[in-house]
Amino acid sequence: MTLAPVRACVFDAYGTLFDLGSLTRSVRGELGERAETLMRLWRKRQLELSWLPLRPGVRADFWRVTDEALEFAMDKMGLDDRGLRLRLMEGWLSPELYPEAAEALARLRRLGFPLAILSNGSLPMLKSALELPGIRDNIDAVLSAQSVGRFKPDPLVYQLATTHFGMAPESVCFVSGNAWDVSGAAAYGYQVVWINRDNVPAEKLPLGTRATVANLAELPAILGG
Incomplete structure (x- = not known):
């Protein structure tokens, strides 16, 4: 399944890029x-x-x-x-990346997508984790819920990415491994991809995904690469 055309890709951090x-x-x-x-x-x-x-x-x-x-x-x-x-x-300051994360991010960069992390994590937590090889050179922006004083799924947090990129929500692909985050991002208007690593049943939330994949390696193909 492919998404409608998007201009940027935004990732949750923990449980999505970083393996807890x-x-x-x-x-x-x-x-x-x-x-x-x-x-x-x-x-x-x-x-x-x-x-x-x-x-x-x-x-x-x-x-x-x-x-x-x-x-x-x-x-x-x-x-x-x-x-x-x-x-x-x-x-939490130096979690491991999922094995396929670095290559998936690099492929998306080669396709021309600006990439950002949008996380509940505090800025010091995220900046420390971004020192991991394979990620620091592929992320254009780190957006923390701490900057608006709220946590996801508050819409003010999701708005950080659209404000940063100057785009409408439907122009952004939001990627998360957390079902509650998927619902919140979809409610905001993002095109959402759920990373269902454990092949668990969908949680029947009111708003869900445009696509579901088993890991990040499948993402570039969904975005046209």
């Missing part, structure tokens, strides 16, 4: 099977906190939310290890 499974693998040696349980609890709580209405005067800070979510998950599992907590938080 690398955090699990980094502590599996010491936690064994509990590593997967911890990661599931942590990620679930992180997203739940980001979806809550912000208190008056409080601006979005994904690093703080991530740390609070990890504290919750570790407490729930009876883990009291400051060193473990620090290592897991530092993992």
Whole structure:
């Protein structure tokens, strides 16, 4: 399936370009099977906190939310290890890229698409991750929800990309591995591609995708390359 013509491609970061499974693998040696349980609890709580209405005067800070979510998950599992907590938080600063990500981005650049990351991640988190080889030379802009003090799926966050590129939403392909993000981006008006790496059933959300792919390697063909 191909999309209507687009002029730019915008990517979510975590779970789309960056493999959060690398955090699990980094502590599996010491936690064994509990590593997967911890990661599931942590990620679930992180997203739940980001979806809550912000208190008056409080601006979005994904690093703080991530740390609070990890504290919750570790407490729930009876883990009291400051060193473990620090290592897991530092993992967000240097996550692994999905294996096909660098080549897919390079192909899109060769096709002439400007590329951006649009993420809930704070700017320090994203800038650190962008030092990874294979990504720093292929991304034109890093757009953080922190700059508008809100988290996705708030429309103000999605608007960052259209403002940056000076384009209408329908001129942008938005790519995410997170179904809730897919719905929010579609509601804003983007042409959305869902990366369904685990081949899970669609979540029957009100608004969805123009296309679904198994990984980023399939994206250039959908965009005409």
